[in-house]
Amino acid sequence: MNKQSKIISLTIVLVIFLTVLACGLPSANSSASTSFDNAHLMMISSRGLLDLYTPIVPEGSGQVLPSIRLITYETSMQLLSTLEEMNQQKALAAEYQRLAAAAERSGHQVLQETFNRKAQACLERAQQLEQKRADWRRNRRFVVVIRRGARAFGQAIREVLNFAAEIAIDRLESRIEFYVNEIRAFLANPIRYGFDLALNRQLDIIKNQFIDRLGPFFGQRAYELLNINQEAWNLEGQIFNKPTKASTKPTEQSTQPTLQSIQPTTQSIQPTKQSVQPTKQSITTTVPTITPTPIIFTGSWHSQTACPDNEEEPYRWGISLTEAQDGSVTGTIYFHGCPGGGAVNYSLSGVHVPGEVTLTLQGIRTGGRYILYASSPTTQEFIIRFNEPPEPNFAP
Amino acid sequence: MHSPASYPNPSQLVKKQPKKIVLILILVIMVMCIISTVAFLVFSYREFQRSPKLVEGAKVRSGAPTLYSLSAEQSEVINRLGQPDSFSIMFYREEFDPSYDGEVRDEVWRYYKEGIAYTFYNGALTYEEPISSPQTSWIVPVYTPAQFTANASLTTILATTGIRDYFELPLEDELIDGGTLYYAPGLTFGLANDQLIYVETISMTESMGDNNE
Numbered sequence: 261m262n263k264q265s266k267i268i269s270l271t272i273v274l275v276i277f278l279t280v281l282a283c284g285l286p287s288a289n290s291s292a293s294t295s296f297d298n299a300h301l302m303m304i305s306s307r308g309l310l311d312l313y314t315p316i317v318p319e320g321s322g323q324v325l326p327s328i329r330l331i332t333y334e335t336s337m338q339l340l341s342t343l344e345e346m347n348q349q350k351a352l353a354a355e356y357q358r359l360a361a362a363a364e365r366s367g368h369q370v371l372q373e374t375f376n377r378k379a380q381a382c383l384e385r386a387q388q389l390e391q392k393r394a395d396w397r398r399n400r401r402f403v404v405v406i407r408r409g410a411r412a413f414g415q416a417i418r419e420v421l422n423f424a425a426e427i428a429i430d431r432l433e434s435r436i437e438f439y440v441n442e443i444r445a446f447l448a449n450p451i452r453y454g455f456d457l458a459l460n461r462q463l464d465i466i467k468n469q470f471i472d473r474l475g476p477f478f479g480q481r482a483y484e485l486l487n488i489n490q491e492a493w494n495l496e497g498q499i500f501n502k503p504t505k506a507s508t509k510p511t512e513q514s515t516q517p518t519l520q521s522i523q524p525t526t527q528s529i530q531p532t533k534q535s536v537q538p539t540k541q542s543i544t545t546t547v548p549t550i551t552p553t554p555i556i557f558t559g560s561w562h563s564q565t566a567c568p569d570n571e572e573e574p575y576r577w578g579i580s581l582t583e584a585q586d587g588s589v590t591g592t593i594y595f596h597g598c599p600g601g602g603a604v605n606y607s608l609s610g611v612h613v614p615g616e617v618t619l620t621l622q623g624i625r626t627g628g629r630y631i632l633y634a635s636s637p638t639t640q641e642f643i644i645r646f647n648e649p650p651e652p653n654f655a656p
Numbered sequence: 657m658h659s660p661a662s663y664p665n666p667s668q669l670v671k672k673q674p675k676k677i678v679l680i681l682i683l684v685i686m687v688m689c690i691i692s693t694v695a696f697l698v699f700s701y702r703e704f705q706r707s708p709k710l711v712e713g714a715k716v717r718s719g720a721p722t723l724y725s726l727s728a729e730q731s732e733v734i735n736r737l738g739q740p741d742s743f744s745i746m747f748y749r750e751e752f753d754p755s756y757d758g759e760v761r762d763e764v765w766r767y768y769k770e771g772i773a774y775t776f777y778n779g780a781l782t783y784e785e786p787i788s789s790p791q792t793s794w795i796v797p798v799y800t801p802a803q804f805t806a807n808a809s810l811t812t813i814l815a816t817t818g819i820r821d822y823f824e825l826p827l828e829d830e831l832i833d834g835g836t837l838y839y840a841p842g843l844t845f846g847l848a849n850d851q852l853i854y855v856e857t858i859s860m861t862e863s864m865g866d867n868n869e
Contacts, residue, residue: 310858
């Protein structure tokens with residue numbers, strides 16, 4: 261191997277080594293923050309992006325901060341990230357200084373010193389970031405010089421680069437707009453979001469039942485032919501998108517235009533209340549005429565204890581059943597651990613053996629929330645007696 | 657003494673060398689191209705990993721959800737006032753208390769109707785302070801403090817809360833090493849190296865539309 265090829269080989273090895281070093285090794289400037297700092301920085305960042313945390317406002321600017329505003333991303337966000345970070349460090353320093361003042365008032369000398377040290381560290385970090393920003397600006401000027409050189413390289417190359425850059429920026433902007441709209445939709449109407457989740461689950465259950473009964477091929481076709489999902493989503497759109505004229509409180513709508521998106525939800529609940537109401541009436545009228553045998557498990561009953569703040573599950577538990585002529589029984593049951601304990605809903609199915617006063621039904625969990633939902637099984641066998649609490653009773 | 661035939665012909669050497677150099681140059685160019693491509697792919701993948709993402713319909717393995725066991729004082733507050741209207745929880749390692757050097761669960765529970773906020777330090781009630789300007793109307797959150805445990809991973813959080821759609825925003829390493837912020841409906845939480853360190857409900861009032869619309 262002559263001298264020339266040795267040099268070339270060494271160059272190749274060096275290039276590979278540098279590339280591996282640049283790609284594979286972690287960044288050396290790892291942060292020295294403690295877990296306490298990280299948790300607080302995370303909080304500050306999150307609140308800052310939601311505009312919930314008070315950012316650094318120039319004194320005397322007279323700026324009034326909005327109460328709640330959703331995320332507004334800009335394309336320049338990446339360029340401003342160090343500035344934001346610097347502001348966060350300053351905000352954190354201010355927070356530590358406030359804590360130090362509180363510690364001083366309460367006579368905690370050690371805590372006061374600790375917080376003051378933390379504040380000082382944050383200010384130093386902010387200063388470092390300021391320096392970093394200055395470096396970045398200097399580098400940027402250097403990049404501009406290189407760009408000028410590249411421009412001189414040829415008109416054609418510049419046009420191609422500009423074209424590619426425009427496409428990239430357009431795509432980035434449209435993507436960011438999409439993200440923002442999606443987040444806004446999720447955050448703006450959590451009721452609709454919860455409703456959509458429940459609806460999805462219900463549609464899945466219906467589809468699975470079709471597939472169970474008719475097999476995978478015909479079940480899927482039957483589900484598609486019936487167009488259940490499309491109709492359901494159309495209905496969902498009517499409930500949430502189209503405000504109907506049959507509003508019970510037109511004056512409220514005119515005075516509170518922002519309630520319009522929520523108002524239809526209450527309207528959507530209204531029919532279910534109406535549907536519950538007749539069954540309640542049927543109980544009050546049919547209870548005195550119930551004969552011991554034969555029992556037909558058709559009707560609705562619920563617990564004595566009410567949960568007044570909830571319209572969907574107004575009692576601790578509620579059962580609604582329908583018995584067909586062939587003895588098959590279907591229906592729903594809910595448990596509501598009010599106040600604040602969550603809820604869980606099951607869809608029920610089974611067969612009523614003639615003459616039997618108890619009914620054993622298989623329940624499949626279809627929805628719920630909070631702890632009761634998290635702690636309940638996905639499938640459960642319930643023993644039902646007419647007008648009596650179920651067994652097991654998750655919300656006695 | 658060597659015969660003249662055993663010596664290499666100088667003219668042949670001169671002819672062979674340029675070919676060798678050209679071959680080596682081609683080889684170098686090819687290697688450089690491969691390295692550039694690999695570097696570009698690695699860089700692109702890293703940029704993708706660090707870019708904000710909107711995740712929809714995340715699939716989570718169903719398992720027994722891990723719930724935090726509330727302390728006696730927290731249970732007493734819940735029995736009296738129900739689940740909080742809003743809350744924020746931070747998990748960190750104690751560094752100020754000379755007598756304790758363990759993990760801390762720092763919680764603030766807010767009750768807007770009662771206009772009061774409770775601060776819990778590892779489940780012990782430490783502060784009880786009035787909220788200066790409590791909300792007059794708010795949307796009840798669908799999350800509870802017990803759903804969040806220290807150092808929970810993203811998978812655990814998704815399994816416990818039932819969140820399937822969320823927005824993922826990786827933070828700069830200079831800010832929090834391995835830190836990622838998440839926004840879900842009514843909830844924001846932050847993970848550092850896939851360990852939960854911060855969670856907070858996003859309080860929503862029905863009169864918020866005037867800021868957006």
